[in-house]
Amino acid sequence: MGSDDLVIGSGLAALGAVLGLLAQPDRRVTVLCGPQEGRFLHYDGRALAPCAFLGPGGLGSHWHGVIPTGLRVRPGDISDAEFSLVFRRFYPHADINARIGKPALFVPWRPIRPWAELQQLAAAHGAPRLSLLHEPALNLRQEGNHVHIGTASRKLRTTRCWVAAGALHTPTLLAASFGKRLARGFASDHVVCYLGQLESQPRPDVRYTRNGLYFPAIADARDRALYTLRPARFDFRRLDAGFERRQIFGLPTGTLLVKLMKGLSPGLLAEALYNRLGFFGGSRCHSAYAQIHVRDAYVVREGHSPLLAQPDRIRAASDLVRAAQPFGNLLTSKRPDLYSPGIHLHHTLDAAAMAAEGLDDAAGSVQVLDASALTDIGAEHHSFKTLVSAYARVQRRASGGTLP
Ligand SMILES: Cc1cc2nc3c(=O)[nH]c(=O)nc-3n(C[C@H](O)[C@H](O)[C@H](O)COP(=O)(O)OP(=O)(O)OC[C@H]3O[C@@H](n4cnc5c(N)ncnc54)[C@H](O)[C@@H]3O)c2cc1C
Known part of the structure; x- marks a missing residue:
């Protein structure tokens, strides 16, 4: 089975990528959402705070939706215009442009729920434009102009692979595919x-x-x-x-x-x-x-x-x-x-090892979009910024299109 773009993950970062990809005409997008039955991992044995959710929507099914407006630290150097565009898609009546650059926290009445959003987009666009598969990726392999992705039941092939499996699962997947040195261990x-x-x-x-x-x-x-x-x-x-x-x-x-x-x-x-x-x-x-x-x-x-x-x-x-x-x-x-x-985990991938594998190359066929590759998120909540950064990364690669 082949697609132009394959997104690994169904959380906030994956949603950002899908929004960017659907803005481009004619691309066939497949999303590997993880298993249908979700499973939490926790910070410690008391299980009071989750640190990852392997399943539809990831931690985005549970986050509080808080979005900072100071934007002092910006993943992927996102611009005011990119932040505002994506923010207004979800919250058109919150006057964001007057707030950007001033420290405050926006708490929405309704947090963005990536799984519900992805399902709506899949229903609106249909396959093969957007297909959602309930399977985890087990490994990736780059060969020529293609990336091959193995799951338990099939082999998939794509031109570009966007990895958004979360701060803890992305290093596991990349380490299994390209070598253990990719995971920092911190x-x-x-x-x-x-x-x-x-x-x-x-x-x-x-x-x-x-x-x-x-x-x-x-x-x-x-x-x-x-x-x-x-x-x-x-x-x-x-x-x-x-x-x-x-x-x-x-x-x-x-x-x-x-x-x-x-x-x-x-x-x-x-x-x-x-x-x-x-x-x-x-x-x-x-x-x-x-x-x-x-x-x-x-x-x-x-x-x-x-x-x-x-x-x-x-x-x-x-x-x-x-x-x-x-x-x-x-x-x-x-x-x-x-x-x-804080449940804002990040910086779990080794930048030098990523560079050695060509995985930091903005023109490469495998791109990491989630917080595992962010070295410093500053003091603000990073999750919505990461969504915007994923959207912007996909869009910059294609230049243009209209947000669905
Ligand atoms: C209670 C709570 C409140 C929070 N509140 C806020 C807040 O207000 N503001 C804020 O900024 N952040 C908040 N967060 C943090 C926020 O939820 C996360 O930072 C964010 O959801 C991470 O999104 P992600 O897409 O990068 O990763 P994840 O949400 O971890 O999603 C990863 C996705 O990848 C999938 N996946 C994993 N491995 C594979 C694989 N091998 N193959 C295919 N798919 C795979 C998973 O199933 C999942 O869909 C909160 C978290 C919690 C738990």
Whole structure:
């Protein structure tokens, strides 16, 4: 079976590629979505936070949809125009152009769900223009002008192969295909830390639009951290109590409300209502958080629990940010040892080994589109930027077309 373009993965990065490919006339696109029955991998044995999802939509079926607007660090050097074009395809009523370059977080009423989007695109375009296959790729091989992809049940051939299997699965696939040296054995990530409490802050300037909310954020001048304030109500009024609770509660995927009810914490509920709807902004007391970039926060290993935290590296990055935090009158946390994983894994591929295989070549027939090849994502959430970067990479290669 042959196609012009084959995309490996069905998450946010894959969706970006498919949007770029469908903008080009007459290309036949096949997507290898991964297995039909999904499977989570977690950060550790407590299974509180997922680090990968092998299945339709990837982690994009569970993400919160937060999109930063500061764009200080830009994967693939995406331009304002490219970011705005793709953003407006999903959120036409959020006035993005006025926001680009100013640090804030856009929280949509409806996060982008890549699997639903891909299914709609497949229904609208039909095969052979867009075909979705429920199979994982097992290996790739470049031969002449073609790339050969093996799955458990078939052999596929394509002119261009766009790899978007996610920060943990892409290195596994490339290592199986081109040699183990491609996988770095480390992963960088964000960690989220609680800095402490602030009294009598002005009400955060939350802006409502038809498509979602803009929350204020403060960017660190060195792109190490992104600071946010959230209401500290009820049990979260006590210093450290809220963040200690979060360590038990974990990160919600899927049924947020059910999990919140089970969590039975009014402080957590108030914070979640602020995060989703902007409620409780006028609280007298606020919790200050920092999302911090940590290079090589984890060792990557094989198996069901692929990440091994490097606590010393995480603590060192967190201490640096705590020492430089921008708030006056902060009642500082007594638990600097605590953090939550940001689930923004990246930099799992070895750039030199990629170059030696010709896999970093913008004109090559195998291209990596997800965050595994990003060395530094700065302090902002990277996932939507990665989607835009995938779209832009495909488009630049073809130059032109209209976004479907
Ligand atoms: C609860 C939660 C909240 C989050 N909130 C945010 C947020 O607000 N903002 C933000 O920026 N990020 C957020 N994230 C992170 C975000 O979800 C991920 O960064 C993003 O989804 C990664 O997209 P991806 O397409 O690169 O990879 P993935 O989502 O990991 O998708 C990889 C895809 O590849 C497929 N695949 C894997 N191996 C193979 C193979 N061998 N063959 C074929 N297919 C394969 C998988 O099935 C999957 O479809 C959040 C994550 C979680 C869990």
